[in-house]
Amino acid sequence: MRRSEENPDALTFRAALRQLPVLEANGRRLAQIDAITGLEKSLGEDRARALIQMATGAGKTFTAVAQTxxxxxHAxxxxxLFLVDRNNLGRQAYDEFRKFTTPDDGRKLSDIYNVDRLGAAGLQDTSSVTICTIQKMYSLLRGEALAEDEQADEAADSEAYEDTYATDQPIDVSYNPDVPIESFDLIIVDECHRSIYGLWRGVLEYFDAHLVGLTATPTLQTLGFFGRNLVSEYTYPQAVADGVNVDFDVVRMxxxxxxxxxxxxxxxxHVAGAGLAPRGPGPAFASVSAACVSRRRAWRASSCPGGGPYRWSGRLARLDGPVRRWRGRGGVRAAPPGRRRCTGPPP
Incomplete structure (x- = not known):
């Protein structure tokens, strides 16, 4: 509306959303093209909330940057506003925005538009993209002073894992004249399945802006919050079939x-008294201290005390004893020559 008042011939933001140019591929994956196309269709229909489901590792943040x-x-x-719930995710998103190369003239996005992380100065009029945690935005709306302290941010990340998203009473966020409800045209919520409950829901509903959720694992509550407006769905099996992600096998012990x-x-x-027996036919491991087994996803590396890391299809293990065998995609195999072994005491 401000733009229309300043220039009566200019389109409003919502009107411009209905006239966006056709998206060109420019090397994007089909899943990313589908997500952007579906979201722009939803925005053009003036739907207030939209949800993008995309498997982890398939490029959710890149898609959000390209859409932004x-x-x-064009609009x-x-x-x-790009909202996260962990400071490390905010740093990753900030790097993604800054290194994004625009497809039309080859410049970096940060050379054309100001990309900032929310700090002690609050919202900046010159910012085109603001990145912050939902916890920090909540503090800003409450009028609390914001600190630019990396150690404090790291401590906040640790506490965030202990926060509960459920509260006994609904949380209300009062109007703050320093942060008008029209401060943003679009709000992108990363890992939105963790951010729509209890305390943080009031932050999302404070602003008069389109809400776009990004998640790999939407729950029924997530779908309900976004009005079941799932504009794009790219699941893990699809990502594996496309060669974007790797498959895994499950080893039960x-x-x-x-x-x-x-x-x-x-x-x-060393932990004693923790013997290991396989579940099901065939040995899964031999001479492994099971008390130190830590199940992780296949693509996350984990180092043992004496070296590592050790990988196999489906799970990773942190071990304090020598590894003699493990179950891979081709069955039980001996450790390949030259692979470093853990040097801790055997079980």
Missing amino acids: YRLLK KARRV RTDLRENGGAKQEPGG
Whole structure:
């Protein structure tokens, strides 16, 4: 509306959303093209909320950055807010925005538009993209002073894992004249399935802006919050079939520690009394201290005390004993020559 008042011939933001140019591929994956196309269709229909489901590792943040650039350039969006719930995710998003190369003239997005992380100075009039945690935005709306302290941010990240998204009473966010409800034209919520409950829901509903959620694992509550407006769905099996993500196998194990519920901590950090027995036919591991087994996803590396990292299809293990065998996609195999072994005491 401000733009129309300043220039009566200019389109409003919502009117410009209905006249966005056709998206060109420019090397994007089909899933990213579908997500941007579906979202722009939803925005053109003036639907207040939209949800993008995309498997982890398939490029959710890149898709959001590409969409933001199109809205800044073609729809003349005044400011876009990218909300995260962890400071490390905010740093990653900030790097993604700054290194994004625009497809039309080859310049970096940060050379054309100001990309800022919310700091002690609050919202900046010159910012085209603001990146912050939803916790920090909540503090800003409450009128609390914001600090630019990396150590404090790291501590906040640790506490965030202990926060509950459920509250006994609904949380209201009062109007703050320093942060008008029209401060943003679009709000992108990363990992939105963690941010729409309890305390943080009031932050999302404070602003008069289109809400776009990004998640790999939408729950029924997530779908309900976004009005079941799922504009794009790219699941993990699809990502595996396209070669974007890797497949995995599940190795099930039964340990004395889990069955009997007890273990003895010996000097040197070794855990005794934790034998290992396979579940199902065929040995899964041999000579492995099961008390130190930590299940992780296949693409996350984990190092053992004496070297590592050790990988196999489906799970990773942190071990304090020598690894002699493991189950891979081709069955049980011996460790390949030259692979470093853990040097901790055997079980």
